[in-house]
Amino acid sequence: QSALTQPASVSGSPGQSITISCTGTSSDVGGYNYVSWYQQHPGKAPKLMIYEVSNRPSGVSNRFSGSKSGNTASLTISGLQAEDEADYYCSSYTSSSTLGVFGGGTKLTVL
Amino acid sequence: QVQLVQSGSELKKPGASVKVSCKASGYTFTSYAMNWVRQAPGQGLEWMGWINTNTGNPTYAQGFTGRFVFSLDTSVSTAYLQISSLKAEDTAVYYCARGDGNYWGQGTLVTVSS
Numbered sequence: 134q135s136a137l138t139q140p141a142s143v144s145g146s147p148g149q150s151i152t153i154s155c156t157g158t159s160s161d162v163g164g165y166n167y168v169s170w171y172q173q174h175p176g177k178a179p180k181l182m183i184y185e186v187s188n189r190p191s192g193v194s195n196r197f198s199g200s201k202s203g204n205t206a207s208l209t210i211s212g213l214q215a216e217d218e219a220d221y222y223c224s225s226y227t228s229s230s231t232l233g234v235f236g237g238g239t240k241l242t243v244l
Numbered sequence: 245q246v247q248l249v250q251s252g253s254e255l256k257k258p259g260a261s262v263k264v265s266c267k268a269s270g271y272t273f274t275s276y277a278m279n280w281v282r283q284a285p286g287q288g289l290e291w292m293g294w295i296n297t298n299t300g301n302p303t304y305a306q307g308f309t310g311r312f313v314f315s316l317d318t319s320v321s322t323a324y325l326q327i328s329s330l331k332a333e334d335t336a337v338y339y340c341a342r343g344d345g346n347y348w349g350q351g352t353l354v355t356v357s358s
Contacts, residue, residue: 136288169345171289178339178348179281179289190346222289224345232303233279238288 137162137223137236144242150211153239155223156204161234163204167226170199170208173238174219182221183208210241218243246270248340250349256330256356264325264352266340273321274298277343280314280325283351284336294343295323330356 138156145151155162155170162168168186171179181190183199186206196211206225210217223236251265266278280292293304295314302314313326323340337351 171345173289178351179341180348181345184345220288224289224291232294233291233305235281235289235291 137225137234139221139223139236139239141237142240142242144244145210145213146244147213147215149213150209151213151241152210153208153221153223153241155206155208155225155236157206157225157227157234158204160229161225161227162201162206162223164228165226166201168199168201168206169224170197170206171222171224172217172219173222179222213243215243217241246342246347248342248347248349250338250340250352253353254355256354257358258330258332258356260330260356261326261328262330262354264327264338264340264354266323266325266349268321268323268342271342273318278314278316278323279341279343279345281339281341282308282336283339284333287336289339292325292338297323297343327354330354332356 166186170183172182173179182197186201187199198209221239227234247269249267254262274297277294279294282290291305292308295302311328315324335356339351340349
């Protein structure tokens, strides 16, 4: 199945806000409110940051927020901190038989 | 606390098989599906599929049919990923992740090299 489309990289200065987009189709992102976002630091397992488009798991900072419009989901990180520098991946439920698909990943650099 | 603990790194020759384990603790194993995710060196996450921990029914993503098998041993709360006829391009870190995505194993590096 085709991966969801994310920008390869984004950057921002400490304290700023950034947004990462995740574009799919009506068969995945646009059709269901089951978009998740994961943060992955080098050599570490992914960590769930947002689930079901806009919900934060317990323990995740409220600087992280999610939204969706049509076939595009977005992750916004406000008040950027050095420790936010990582790779970010979106994922979605899909109506294909596999039920799941990831985006290609976005490298966030904190300048 | 919830934990998914995977088996250690493996070095295999092309054509061999490997079985990766993922032992769950801290929750009722059959209450959540188990997902499998691959990450090739320097690459992104790739959805391999999932297994229904109640029925044992697996679902495989495109590109992961034939040589890849998901299985369970519910008596020890463990999920398994077996890969047969290994190829160099199977070299990757393989993760198990609970069905809600909230808990992941630490990853198992499988290296295929002659």
